[in-house]
Amino acid sequence: MNPSMNRRALLGAAAATPFLARAAAAADAVRIGVFNVSSALPFYVARERGFFAEAGLAVEAVPLQAAPLIVQAMVSGDLDGASNLVTLEGANINARRANTAIYFALNGQSDRFRMEQFVVRPGWNATTIRDLKGARILSAPGPANMSAARAVLSSVGLQEGRDYTLSEQQMGVHVGALAAGTFDAAYTLEPQATIAERQGAARRLEAGVIATHLIGRPDAQAWAAGAAFTGKFLDARPEVAARFAGAWAKACATIRTDASVRDLLVPFMQTSAELAPTVPLVNFAMVRDMAPQEIADFQKFVDLAVAQGVVRSAIDVKSFLRPL
Numbered sequence: 383m384n385p386s387m388n389r390r391a392l393l394g395a396a397a398a399t400p401f402l403a404r405a406a407a408a409a410d411a412v413r414i415g416v417f418n419v420s421s422a423l424p425f426y427v428a429r430e431r432g433f434f435a436e437a438g439l440a441v442e443a444v445p446l447q448a449a450p451l452i453v454q455a456m457v458s459g460d461l462d463g464a465s466n467l468v469t470l471e472g473a474n475i476n477a478r479r480a481n482t483a484i485y486f487a488l489n490g491q492s493d494r495f496r497m498e499q500f501v502v503r504p505g506w507n508a509t510t511i512r513d514l515k516g517a518r519i520l521s522a523p524g525p526a527n528m529s530a531a532r533a534v535l536s537s538v539g540l541q542e543g544r545d546y547t548l549s550e551q552q553m554g555v556h557v558g559a560l561a562a563g564t565f566d567a568a569y570t571l572e573p574q575a576t577i578a579e580r581q582g583a584a585r586r587l588e589a590g591v592i593a594t595h596l597i598g599r600p601d602a603q604a605w606a607a608g609a610a611f612t613g614k615f616l617d618a619r620p621e622v623a624a625r626f627a628g629a630w631a632k633a634c635a636t637i638r639t640d641a642s643v644r645d646l647l648v649p650f651m652q653t654s655a656e657l658a659p660t661v662p663l664v665n666f667a668m669v670r671d672m673a674p675q676e677i678a679d680f681q682k683f684v685d686l687a688v689a690q691g692v693v694r695s696a697i698d699v700k701s702f703l704r705p706l
Contacts, residue, residue: 412439433633456483469683488680497571520569599679641659
């Protein structure tokens, strides 16, 4: 063999050794809490399209259907992060225990990027949120969702107890409760809102209500949930976190360009194959790509929650954002 060719072969083998060693090694395990509404879609895209596997990650989904449960599991160390943790829950725990939940991606919500919304059952005579006076209203679970529902209703002059009743209900019962007439209206999330509408159990009254009524601009986005790591995980395994964030960014980009990913709503979020292509999605954004105005809108959203007592004390949102 030509000596120079032999040297090139040896150099090529040496360069490939780290890759082969990594491929042969066990994938890095990561445990992620998942709240199964449509804003969890990047998790399933990254897992089912193989983006996590390509990044050398073995990611376990831990379904938890309430944000406080996700926060508790992050504090206890049972989770490394969350796919779509409500940001007010994150702000609240960080105000008490800094570095608990660090967001690297956020989900923008508005009338265009639909998530939270008010719907009413058939037969309830309402054309605006103000018309919910006298209604029995159910809400998506968790203190942040309950507070947002109350704040929006208050913004149009309605007071709990005097003008309406509000009951926290797990997401899985929303459609059935509206269909049965147990409740007149709901502050609900996607895909349940679209499922209820298509099944004739409800009609949409108004979406994007946080941006319109609380932030004060219909063209704004409410950064109401997002993907987060525990500070402990970020400090202990920064390289693993970076690979996870890279896979997440790839999933977000895929959602924007490939409509077929909505098919994943069928097996993981109890959405029919017929309905999946029409379910609205939020704006999945990486923190590193957010504009200053978007960060300012996020700060206003959290400040409002502080004023309402949902977040215990004032906090700079930049303290729990990480541009990975």
